[in-house]
Amino acid sequence: MTNDGKRGVLARLSGAKKRYGDTVALDGLDFEVRQGELLAVLGPNGAGKTTAIGLLLGLQQLDAGEVELFGRSPHDLAARRNVGVMMQEVALPDALQVRDLIGQASAYYPDPLSLEETLAQAGVEKLARRPYIKLSGGQKRQAQFALAICGRPRLIFLDEPTTGLDVTARETMWATLRRLVAGGASIVLTTHYIEEAEALADRVVVMAKGRRVAEGTVRDIRDLVVRKRIDCATELDVATIGGWPGVIAAVREGARISITATDAEGAVRRLLAADPVLTDLEVRRAGLSEAFTELTQEAAE
Amino acid sequence: MTDVALPHMPLSRVIRAYLSDAKYESLRLLRTPAFSVPILAMPILFYSFFGIMLAGRAGGSSVHFANNLFVGWTVYGVMGPGLFGFGILVAVERNMGLMTFKRALPMPTGSYLAAKLMMAFIFAVVVMALLTIVGVTIGHVDLPPATLLRVAAIMSLGVIPACAVGLFIGAWAPASSAAAIANIVYLGMAFLSGLFFPLSGVMEKIRPIWPTYHLSQLARASAGMKSEGSPLVHLAILAALTAILVLLAARKLARSG
Numbered sequence A: 001m002t003n004d005g006k007r008g009v010l011a012r013l014s015g016a017k018k019r020y021g022d023t024v025a026l027d028g029l030d031f032e033v034r035q036g037e038l039l040a041v042l043g044p045n046g047a048g049k050t051t052a053i054g055l056l057l058g059l060q061q062l063d064a065g066e067v068e069l070f071g072r073s074p075h076d077l078a079a080r081r082n083v084g085v086m087m088q089e090v091a092l093p094d095a096l097q098v099r100d101l102i103g104q105a106s107a108y109y110p111d112p113l114s115l116e117e118t119l120a121q122a123g124v125e126k127l128a129r130r131p132y133i134k135l136s137g138g139q140k141r142q143a144q145f146a147l148a149i150c151g152r153p154r155l156i157f158l159d160e161p162t163t164g165l166d167v168t169a170r171e172t173m174w175a176t177l178r179r180l181v182a183g184g185a186s187i188v189l190t191t192h193y194i195e196e197a198e199a200l201a202d203r204v205v206v207m208a209k210g211r212r213v214a215e216g217t218v219r220d221i222r223d224l225v226v227r228k229r230i231d232c233a234t235e236l237d238v239a240t241i242g243g244w245p246g247v248i249a250a251v252r253e254g255a256r257i258s259i260t261a262t263d264a265e266g267a268v269r270r271l272l273a274a275d276p277v278l279t280d281l282e283v284r285r286a287g288l289s290e291a292f293t294e295l296t297q298e299a300a301e
Numbered sequence B: 001m002t003d004v005a006l007p008h009m010p011l012s013r014v015i016r017a018y019l020s021d022a023k024y025e026s027l028r029l030l031r032t033p034a035f036s037v038p039i040l041a042m043p044i045l046f047y048s049f050f051g052i053m054l055a056g057r058a059g060g061s062s063v064h065f066a067n068n069l070f071v072g073w074t075v076y077g078v079m080g081p082g083l084f085g086f087g088i089l090v091a092v093e094r095n096m097g098l099m100t101f102k103r104a105l106p107m108p109t110g111s112y113l114a115a116k117l118m119m120a121f122i123f124a125v126v127v128m129a130l131l132t133i134v135g136v137t138i139g140h141v142d143l144p145p146a147t148l149l150r151v152a153a154i155m156s157l158g159v160i161p162a163c164a165v166g167l168f169i170g171a172w173a174p175a176s177s178a179a180a181i182a183n184i185v186y187l188g189m190a191f192l193s194g195l196f197f198p199l200s201g202v203m204e205k206i207r208p209i210w211p212t213y214h215l216s217q218l219a220r221a222s223a224g225m226k227s228e229g230s231p232l233v234h235l236a237i238l239a240a241l242t243a244i245l246v247l248l249a250a251r252k253l254a255r256s257g
Helices: A049-055 A098-106 A115-122 A139-147 A169-180 A194-200 A217-224 A238-242 A264-274 A288-300 B009-030 B033-058 B065-097 B100-104 B111-138 B143-155 B159-172 B175-192 B200-206 B210-222 B232-257
Strands: A007-021 A022-034 A040-043 A065-071 A085-086 A157-160 A187-193 A202-209 A210-215 A227-231 A247-253 A256-261 A279-285
Touching: A007 A049, A007 A139, A007 B100, A022 A187, A022 A202, A022 A210, A022 B200, A022 B232, A040 A139, A040 A169, A049 A065, A049 A157, A049 A187, A065 B143, A085 B100, A098 A115, A098 A139, A098 B009, A115 A169, A115 A187, A139 A157, A139 A169, A157 A247, A169 A187, A187 A194, A194 A217, A202 A217, A210 A217, A227 A264, A227 B175, A238 A247, A238 A256, A238 A264, A238 B065, A256 A264, A256 A279, A264 A279, A264 A288, B009 B033, B009 B111, B033 B065, B065 B100, B065 B111, B065 B159, B065 B210, B065 B232, B111 B143, B111 B159, B159 B175, B159 B210, B210 B232
Parallel strands: A040 A187, A040 A202, A085 A157, A157 A187
Antiparallel strands: A007 A022, A007 A065, A202 A210, A227 A256, A227 A279, A247 A256
16 A cells, blocks of 8 residues: 555556557556556557557567556566466467466466466366367467466456457456456456456556546446437537537538537437427437447547 | 565576476477477488488498498487577567567566577487487497497587577578578588588588588597597587577567567
């Protein structure tokens, strides 16, 4: 615990900038992981999620800003001995069996789980003697998950861990993640799926174009994205509508306009009052993922 | 930042990590026939075919000739594990993200390369043992057991410069062409240093630019045969070459992973 009462910070990026050639991957990202939390990092492809994790693991060098892992440089082995990781793209040695891979990875940690415990926690007991090459895509992800937890890490980075998993395997992984957090571990999980964040996260960071565009509890983010979409045919000026209370954005597409609003009812009342000949009115709840896309697009504009 | 007491990793566990990496690296390659079969079987097959059968038919069945051939083929045999174990694997693993993953894990510094070196050494010992058995049983090799052991020991260490050449290829070559490059370098160096048949003219004069030449002179010296130059000079040249290649490779790997 730090003096300000906030839970201790295990890893931090401040003002992190990183470019690859002409592409800006991170544009001044501030980001911290606190003790005992499950932090979901949401964002579309190219938002910079994987780059942020790579920097925290010392895989890349920052162009500007600072990075700390357990108060040290991520290049420090002692810091990384607290960390487990599951990367998005990795091909492990084909000829090794899952138990070999676990044996090899756990040897890097001071006090790892036993092979049996690791297999059980990751739900891969049945895969123990299977060569990696014989695993399906989802089973490979499960094996990689086993490697991420085998060292009893205090902080686990999971880059899109459930992509390609079937429902049962995903539920098993979620249950293990909840247990790990209950046991005091911190987890950083990147995902495309807002449902995954809703199911697991204590805190959510939404990223777009290399920046943090929203941060808060799952409820905060849900409130942010509980928006409605209003479509109608009208001559009204979109700039005016955009200024109405409860309206986030209004765009014209030919004869029709499209409004994103947190207060849909208020906006509809005003619309009908302002334009008696308005037609083709349609109000829908923006799906979470749709609202989320808008959120990240707004940031990009 | 929270002041977290970082776990202590006792030296014994660090050593265990190195040994475990070496074990799994060897295990995976033994289980990969595309790697282990050529490395182990090719030198034996080539030696039996070219070295023993064809040479025998050419009338060169004197003991002196047989010993010469044997020593030449041991150089060829121990180059393989180093060149391919490092050359191809490093290039491929760089490409497939394994190296990045390993760098993210708290793998002790140097364990990745130490494991490969150990693996290459184990393979070289096996190749030497097989070549020696074939040489003594059907190859008319007539050297005292102590000499054979000395040759085997020296040549198993000869895998080190081969590893350095392989590492250099693995660090710089694209994954798709590393195997081809390693093969060309392997055969090229073997022929151009006169391992298989005597060279003449310019080719003979420039033999000392190839590490295989120095390795083969060391092999001859260790077998008590006539060798050119001083073994210490050959050793120094190989050590210097190894250091330079490893440094160049390390620079590339540190930059790109």
